[in-house]
Amino acid sequence: MEKKNKIDQLLNQLGAWLQGTGQDSDIVVSSRVRFARNLKGLPFYHWADESKKKEVYEIVKEALFDIPELKNGIWVDISELPDLDKYFLLERHLVSRELVEKGPYKACVIGDQEIISIMINEEDHIRLQVLESGLSLLSALDIARRIDAQLARRLNYAFSYEWGYLTACPTNTGTGLRASVMLHLPLLVFTKQIANVVNTIAKLSFTTRGFYGEGTEASGNFFQISNQVTLGRSEEEIVENLLKVIDQVISYERQAREKVYTQDRFTLDDQIYRSYGMLKYARIMNSKEAIELLSNLRLGKELGIIDTDVRNINELLLLIQPAHLQKIEGKKLTMKERDIKRAELIRKRLGQEV
Amino acid sequence: MEKKNKIDQLLNQLGAWLQGTGQDSDIVVSSRVRFARNLKGLPFYHWADESKKKEVYEIVKEALFDIPELKNGIWVDISELPDLDKYFLLERHLVSRELVEKGPYKACVIGDQEIISIMINEEDHIRLQVLESGLSLLSALDIARRIDAQLARRLNYAFSYEWGYLTACPTNTGTGLRASVMLHLPLLVFTKQIANVVNTIAKLSFTTRGFYGEGTEASGNFFQISNQVTLGRSEEEIVENLLKVIDQVISYERQAREKVYTQDRFTLDDQIYRSYGMLKYARIMNSKEAIELLSNLRLGKELGIIDTDVRNINELLLLIQPAHLQKIEGKKLTMKERDIKRAELIRKRLGQEV
Numbered sequence: 001m002e003k004k005n006k007i008d009q010l011l012n013q014l015g016a017w018l019q020g021t022g023q024d025s026d027i028v029v030s031s032r033v034r035f036a037r038n039l040k041g042l043p044f045y046h047w048a049d050e051s052k053k054k055e056v057y058e059i060v061k062e063a064l065f066d067i068p069e070l071k072n073g074i075w076v077d078i079s080e081l082p083d084l085d086k087y088f089l090l091e092r093h094l095v096s097r098e099l100v101e102k103g104p105y106k107a108c109v110i111g112d113q114e115i116i117s118i119m120i121n122e123e124d125h126i127r128l129q130v131l132e133s134g135l136s137l138l139s140a141l142d143i144a145r146r147i148d149a150q151l152a153r154r155l156n157y158a159f160s161y162e163w164g165y166l167t168a169c170p171t172n173t174g175t176g177l178r179a180s181v182m183l184h185l186p187l188l189v190f191t192k193q194i195a196n197v198v199n200t201i202a203k204l205s206f207t208t209r210g211f212y213g214e215g216t217e218a219s220g221n222f223f224q225i226s227n228q229v230t231l232g233r234s235e236e237e238i239v240e241n242l243l244k245v246i247d248q249v250i251s252y253e254r255q256a257r258e259k260v261y262t263q264d265r266f267t268l269d270d271q272i273y274r275s276y277g278m279l280k281y282a283r284i285m286n287s288k289e290a291i292e293l294l295s296n297l298r299l300g301k302e303l304g305i306i307d308t309d310v311r312n313i314n315e316l317l318l319l320i321q322p323a324h325l326q327k328i329e330g331k332k333l334t335m336k337e338r339d340i341k342r343a344e345l346i347r348k349r350l351g352q353e354v
Numbered sequence: 355m356e357k358k359n360k361i362d363q364l365l366n367q368l369g370a371w372l373q374g375t376g377q378d379s380d381i382v383v384s385s386r387v388r389f390a391r392n393l394k395g396l397p398f399y400h401w402a403d404e405s406k407k408k409e410v411y412e413i414v415k416e417a418l419f420d421i422p423e424l425k426n427g428i429w430v431d432i433s434e435l436p437d438l439d440k441y442f443l444l445e446r447h448l449v450s451r452e453l454v455e456k457g458p459y460k461a462c463v464i465g466d467q468e469i470i471s472i473m474i475n476e477e478d479h480i481r482l483q484v485l486e487s488g489l490s491l492l493s494a495l496d497i498a499r500r501i502d503a504q505l506a507r508r509l510n511y512a513f514s515y516e517w518g519y520l521t522a523c524p525t526n527t528g529t530g531l532r533a534s535v536m537l538h539l540p541l542l543v544f545t546k547q548i549a550n551v552v553n554t555i556a557k558l559s560f561t562t563r564g565f566y567g568e569g570t571e572a573s574g575n576f577f578q579i580s581n582q583v584t585l586g587r588s589e590e591e592i593v594e595n596l597l598k599v600i601d602q603v604i605s606y607e608r609q610a611r612e613k614v615y616t617q618d619r620f621t622l623d624d625q626i627y628r629s630y631g632m633l634k635y636a637r638i639m640n641s642k643e644a645i646e647l648l649s650n651l652r653l654g655k656e657l658g659i660i661d662t663d664v665r666n667i668n669e670l671l672l673l674i675q676p677a678h679l680q681k682i683e684g685k686k687l688t689m690k691e692r693d694i695k696r697a698e699l700i701r702k703r704l705g706q707e708v
Binding site: 280 | 620
């Protein structure tokens, strides 16, 4: 594993989960599986004093450096990072806001192609995440389990036969599993069915979030649906129940696409092409507009209207964020400067015309 | 002169006044001179019975067919035209709304390249118009006088040594001259100086109208400034006074362009390029939006930001109108169909990308 801070190399190649391939990739952006784990006999991070935090950090670090699957990974000591780099990793979906906030002995490991990432001393001692393109929860679960098994051989997990894995927050206790799927649902938004869908999902004990994770509003018609229940069910049950819900949502979105496109093709065409035009021509663009327009462009691709590269659109959704823009430019930028650089980056990436 | 209704041939080539050349053509679209004339001993159109209207029609027609400058012109009997063709000529700035409204024995002659057009039995018996590209009032006045002199040799004008040319409406009496200049003033609008300018102009007895003539609001930052006073001054004085005002307005607009572009280049760039993007990509577009966007594109050309053909933009400002779109398609169109065809026409004319 690379011990040096090699965050800058992440600028050159983005995560495999953005490649826009896999099952149902016309609607499903990505699938994510996350395990929460803690070490036996050591207090949860928020209750631990500095020496205990350090102890956890060192034990987990040693174990991680020993795992063959992570030997090409990047080790990052969060506490040593400049703020810009912290937000860069956050924007990247590699770490949580919790991890980059104040506190000593925090770290993460970023695996090859950003498929695996592991946080140390987040809310839990260990947060293991696997992120893949398309609808691939079972494959992601499989990878997460393999890494988890490797870790379990080297670490003594806090585990109770009655409760399962013990976690800092009771909502994670049991399997410690959070499975989530990021969906692109522009037509459920367009036809105003989305509120109903989200409500129904909530009643079935699933949670809906935005593209940019916990605590963010849905933007650009991206919705992340995940399980709430972690206790009293097996990992397979949790994933299979989520998949049933996802399948339903996918079929609603597909029906809406077909219906609207048959009934009022021009309105949808116009919205998509105008978005494309704005993206290719604007000189100043804020994040919110960029996300909305990229979402429309993605829909254009999904409907076969515009021949464009989905991976490129997905990557842009990350690259247009403030820390990414500033890392690309190699310096701090004001909001206005970012809006200008954002527009410039998008034009370049979409094949500049003027 | 062509006696047949050859309106359809106008579809293929638009008027010379749209060519975007001539003095100060970065701001001045076109210059127009109009004479109002009536025949001695015959009542004004609105007071005349049918036989007198017919008499005027025949006398003027005979004279017009005798004038060498008009031998390549098109003679159009307005009363025989389908509504679509009437509005086509109106949109073209060749006839007035007054002429195409109900009433018998109305006609017009459209000269070569649409520089000269003459209306018969409008409010006055004769309305002679000369329309040229750029700031060219003196040249337009010269042409108008030449034709007027030819007509005067063949017709007995209603003229009083005290009042000058007698006209149906007293606001035209005297010289019968209306001189007007169409200006493109986007930066006076952008910097909100335009209201002041229009007020000052009004105090100096000049009138400001929109692109689409009398009774229209200014749209797309186009303003038509003309003299109100026709009496008690020579034609030269009227034109020279108007030119003084126009020169002032042009210098205000130039100053505003320079100032804004120096201080906040990106905002203006963004507005111009976004407009270009919309024009090249939209699939549905109403007239109002099209005019605004074309105005921004014209500004882009005027500021040297976008390399595009001004004649093309000017022509589009005419072609996107309802009757023109329907003539091009050769059939009646609903508003929605027009909005679709308008977007299509603009894309084609600006070099379609997708």
